[in-house]
Amino acid sequence: MSKDKSSSGVAHRRLRQLITAAVLGVPLAYALVVNGAPPSAAPAGPGKPAGADAASPAATTNPASPAAGPAERPVSGGGDAPHGALPMQKQQAQIDRLTKPLPANGGAPAGIDPAYWKAIVPADNAPNDARVALGRRLYFDPRLSKDGTVACATCHDVSRGFTDRRGTSEGIGDKLGQRNAPTTLNAFLFSSQFWDGRAATLEDQAKLPILNPIEMGMPDDKAVMAVIGKDPEYVRMFQTAYGRAPTFDDVGRAIAAFERTLVFLDSPFDRFLAGDLKAIDDDAKAGWVLYNGKARCVSCHQMSSSSPIGTDNRFHNIGVSARHKDFENLAKKALEALSKDNSKEAQDRFALQTDLSELGRFVVTKNRSDIGAFKSQQVRNVGITAPYMHDGSIATLWDVLDHYNKGGEPNPFLDGGIEPLALTETEINQVVAFLFSLTDSRFAEENKAEFERQKKLAATRRPLRDEAAANRKVLPFEHRLSGQTNGQKVTP
Amino acid sequence: MKDRPKKMPGIKSIETKHMEEREELFRGLYDLDRRSFLKVSAAALGAIAGAGVTPHSFQPVTVAHAQPATGKVQQFRFAYISDSHLYERSLNDRFVNALMRAVDDVNAMDPQPDFVFYGGDLAQLGQAKELELGAQILKNLKAPLKVMVGEHDWYLDMGEKWRELFGPPTYSFDHKGVHCVVLNSVVEKDFWTERKLTPMQRMQTVAGLDNGVQSPFSVGADQRKWLENDLKGKPADTPIIVFSHSPLYKLYKNWNFWTDDAEEVQAILKRFNSVVVFHGHTHQMLTNRIGNIHFHGFLSTAWPWPYAPQGLPELTVQMSRPDPFNPNDGCGNGSVLVHPDGLVDKIYNLWNRNPVTVSRTYMLSRGAKDKPSVPVRKSY
């Protein structure tokens, strides 16, 4: 649901809401509902209005993002909740329609292999209705942020493919990070979370943005628990879900339990695999063949019946980070800083705030072989999760194909599996058609709109297109050598 | 730390390996010239891995050295690139790109190595176009180039084009106290005349690693004589480095990982205190020691060989089985740090993997100390 409001209009409304909130003493979050109706799950408990730093009307002017040409607002979707999100109440209404209830016997959701499900769900967090409901409440709760404007759902917005359709995400105080928000859809099927895999589980991942200074900005877990503790409904829900008083770890667990209900693997492609030959068009079928063949996508984005999301759960340098200047100097800074503070929180800060972000997995493992390497993202629902790559620097799927077709971006750490593909324009269209067929049918309209939007954009500009490179007329490392001939005599 | 004085340019005192590594690590971290860092870090990571400190950390190297290096050599570093097996680029772009990648890697080294050594098999089928293409690409190296010949370069025209481009295949030179000898160790007894093979048929026979029609490699009586002469009169404490495409020992005859007159060659070298042999041809991490002679294999830029089913030297720590989905896996280039006593740390700069160092200490202790990290996946 995209509302096409001018930024000043939104700022004006936001200011009005803040003042209203301050007057009424209502928690800020609940004052931001556009139509003024109280959210269904919220008691009118006492709450503090947010600090003054969120009230600046000029806050919608975003500092320059490293992403290539994203709009100030999300490229599509969202609404006029802070940071362009669809208001929480509306998101929750959509969730009701989109998700299915848990299987009664506590087994795997439909479409997930039961043995594999058992392997990926932690023993201490088996999903049940109480945990899912609690996690859902937390996911949509901006009170978990320092200025009350950011919930998980702000950047992982139900109406925006469970991401935010921005190059990089915007947190409290309108601070921009360095990373693109991955979608929460099917995220439970990854072996690690974040682009650099620094969180081993969903449980771990959920806690970190809450504490990150530019995302949700809570100073520490005690501050979070203070917010939770003041809400008796939360206290009651934690007791029901986990049989104990709320803890920060349980916050992570509950959110993870909710996220494990976000199973969106019912796409036209799945119907095609199941036997409906008309479910996808000929282009998409040809694209599927290319995906497994000439285009080499399957090498890192494999889909199997047990793990259908299209990832090898590994980290590869495909050259996106190499487009950032000084990429090759950054390892030095990382090692300096991390030698002083090697905690997870430090890694989290570095990943998002500083330009060390471009080193990717290296910041976590400090393996030289991981410099500039990022996780193979899922290809499910990729049609509705633009823009692409860890920094959101690639705007459309056509641009993504151009990037791979030319052999990525050569740099000293480029994964050798990335090489020029010599795909024709027709073949690129076919792969793109296939990728769009991977979107869950519940988002069919959104997918179609996105397809049209991206197609239109790609028709006007294809910044990464390089036919000479794609057809191997100029080789990837040739560029780096050119201009370096020094007339050295070749004699022993 | 930040006030650490920079080394005086041009003056290098003889230092222990420990101090040198520490120095390089911190110089890389705090030096104004930042471009140095990545190659230093590569070496450091490799060195640290070899030192037994966890490769994931960047702790300063604190390795106890039972035998600190002293000797006549003014310590230096050289880089190596080897076994590129070039076809014309219109036929095979991958091999060409890989050699370019290697040249780019070496050019990024800071400080630059004293020279770059090319380990042979520049061409795949010894054709003039292939050799010229290779020579062209290598011209992009900033540091001086020294080369040796491989069988793929030789057996189409018996070295005619090679000589034209690169000079005599057998020669020697001195560098900072080390006496370096370069041999053509891929001499094969004539198998082609009686079979009436054309030059290309001869070349293709030799090009097949497992082709049993060809003869085993050798250095040959003439070159052995030349070697004796070249080394005549040199005192036994002269550090010697031998560059040879075939390994100068007998590993696996079926793949010509073999030099037929290895014992005779080793006998000529035996009297010297410090002899290090660098060879190509085997496209893998390979390490051996026979008496006082240390043997190190170069990586290929083009493709990796699996390990031979038998005959693998004890000291060899295998590289992990390469992933076929990454054409650069198991390949790479590298560098060598030559210590004052002429013995070396050999650094394997494996693409998409952490570098691996096979150190002087590891060799001297016959594998007891400083063992490079063990691979997870051996060859099938």
Add this chain to the structure above:
Amino acid sequence: MMKQDVIGKSALLLAVAAACVASAACGGGQGAERPAANAQKEGSSGAGAASGNGPQTVSTASLAPNNVEVLLCDGKTKVNVPAGTPGTAIAGQLMAEWMRKNPSSTWEAEERERHTLQPAADNSALIGQVEGQTYGRITAQDVALWKTETERVATAGSRVFHNAEELGSTVGVSCDMCHPHAANTHPETYPKFQPQLGRVALLRDMINWCIEHPVRGKALASDDPRMRALEAYILAQRKGKALEYGKH
């Protein structure tokens, strides 16, 4: 070696004879003039196993006087012989000429010389074992036949394995460049889930992946003779290794 030559030769002769018999155009489909009846009588005789139409004569003006040019029924191979040469000599010369132009007729011998091949299992223990049933009665000829045929397919596979052109490579790469003697092909570990294919792979799936990517050729159909031969060779080279399907 000689034995192989003889086998190759007789196989060839059978092939040539079959071609001659089968080819309706043997008498002139390739544009040779129809021989005069006399010339035919002169030129032909029973040439051993090459029965049927036999070599045809071609009359051309450029021949030396008293010389005859004899064209083989493949329409390409010819020899120039003095008139009156016995037919067996003509046939022999034609054979030599054909062999010279078709070196791959000794492919099996050559392949065995180049590349060590694992022998097939020895079945001689089965000879003469079972009485009283026709199917169970194994003879020495059976055992010899099984060995020859089996090893021939594996040898054919070795030939394809070592030949970039046969594989259809567009980058001059053959399998032996990464797998000398089929080392590191580990056929005993299939079927297994191959992560980079995203599915369970059989040996032939990996072969095809290699053909498409490192070798940059076109994938072979499962029943392509080259694919069958490649599988035979790779499996043969791994003789004696325990099966461990699913092993990574």
